[in-house]
Amino acid sequence: MNFLIRKFIRNWEQTSDPTVRKAYGTLSSVVGMLCNIVLFALKYSVGVLSNSIAIISDAFNNLSDCASCLVTLFGYKLAAKPADKDHPFGHGRMEYLTSLVIAVMIALMGFELLRNSAEKILHPEQVAFHAATLVTLLASVGVKLWMAWFNARLGRRIDSAVMIATAKDSRSDVIATGATILALLLSLVTDLPVDGVMGVAVSLFILKTAYDIIRDTVGELLGRPASPEVTQKLREMVLESPQILGLHDLMIHDYGPLNMIGSCHVEVRSNADLVEVHEVVDTIEREIYEKLHILMTIHMDPIEQD
Template sequence: MTEFLVRRFVRDYDNTDDAQVRTRYGLMASTVGICCNIILFCAKILVGLMVNSISVMADGFNNLSDAASSIIGFVGVKMAGKPADEEHPFGHGRLEYIAAFIVAFLVIEVGFSLFKTSLGKIFHPEEMVFKGISVFILLLSVCIKLWLAAFNRKLGKRIQSAVMKATAADSLGDVAATTAAMVSLLVYGIWGLNIDGIVGIMVSLVVMWAGVSIAKDTLAPLIGEPIDPRLYGEITGFVESYEGIIGSHDLIVHNYGPSRSMASIHAEVPNDVNVDDSHEVIDRIEREALKKFGIFLVIHMDPVETNNSRVMEFGCMVENVLKEVDARVSFHDFRMVEGRSRINLIFDLVFPREYDTEKREWLKEEIERRITEADKRCCLVITAESGFGVEK
């Protein structure tokens, strides 16, 4: 069914890197969600009124909130697909994250309202009526929601959509909520026990938890999160695969929405190669990175000594000291200025992000102590920093 809908309503569906194709995916998914949730809302409200069940009606209003969420997602995807303009030179892609965040708040608000209503039902229970058709409708609802969860998760992964992934998670929460409401009816029908209010509380907690989870997932890219380790390896490996590039470091990726990223990286080149030749290689990498990854990559060129045996000797000494002190600490931009009685070693130290100031200071002092013990002429000029990606 998913592939049928994609082929029927998404033109050029294979080109998922294209912003317009992503928008078509989002609009199609939102329309499907709106239609399914409105149908489920009407069916559950009818069932809830028939059997006088707060948990069933609560689940129905949860579906109504899902329909509203789909409408917000529809608007968010549509606005996120707008091209860059003078006031927004990086496009409008982050509006999709904002739409998902609004969805999260709606889900939490609905869950809290259901919690209050269900609490009242515990203290003031009302008679219920058991009907077999009610259980059948709820079972059908579970099947539809399971399909919607799989539908949105599949499309969300395909186009890297935060809204679709949030909707998939919300649908799984709905499955739990509807199952609980169905269990409440079955318990009343078989044993005559009215646990409607208690089940309503459980449903509301599931709904609120789904909202909190969606909020956490959508806040991460808005605040700024580290690059995916797989993509980090792909980009650095791609850059370092070119002839004339010795190594790379300091890869930073800025996310301006799904499939809208900019990145910068430092590429190390031999310092005895003509600058124009190295610059030509850098330009080619930037152009081909845009084609391969869809990322606008800016490369800073770092000249590195490759033929001076003295510089390489001291560079190896620093590398060995780091391995002895802490293998997770790395260095780059190594330079050496040698005088008659003093050798300046200049380099950047990269610490893991979780290291606190005290630990960094201790490591820095320990590295300086060991290097000066190996050669008393050494004077270290160290710039300490944290990595923005993953450790190599």
């Protein structure tokens, strides 16, 4: 991981720099796409070789993960486009729109695999066991565990919820592949349509992935509240100054990753020096943008304490 970071990311230690964060996102996406494409090709090949719908479904699950990585890659690039006359708040939400399109494609893929798996249950076919198939699936588990570790480390390094979510998705894929391995082994001792049943399970897993993406994306587009962690950190930064007596009417609008705009009212003493308090407020706004990437507008409310 450290080799890849130093090789492909310039100024890799400056993780608060949007350009560096974009480079981290690009690295995560490219590594994810390469790994998932290789896994798809291997699983699809051994799935056709062994006539297993469960393995083929698991292969297309990796292909959907590749599509998610592609979304993340384009999302970082589109979100980095500067604001223009028609889009004064930037293009950050393009990532959400692209995610929505890809989620629909994943759902269609899941429904098609579900239909094929159901046919396998109704009209079961013999699954051919090959040692190479088992080795491929076990190697896939190892790759997915490494990807989970890789993205979790990157996510913690730049404080990226997207990468941490990607790591959780990789851990979930290990469970799906484990179910496929179980179906392959059970095919040796039973004539029941275990392969079709596991194919249905993996298909439902793909559909749930699509549903989760759609739910999260629609929530972002409709305007969900800022996370409690962000609002709590923001409050602490504002109230840290002794000049600020209180805070209310806090609003945060999300225009995409690293592109949030907020406003709030702060209470100050009515007899305080206006210039001095204004300097304090300006400093707070700059610190919030540097640490939380929120462009804040802070209004001062005078409070009479006498």
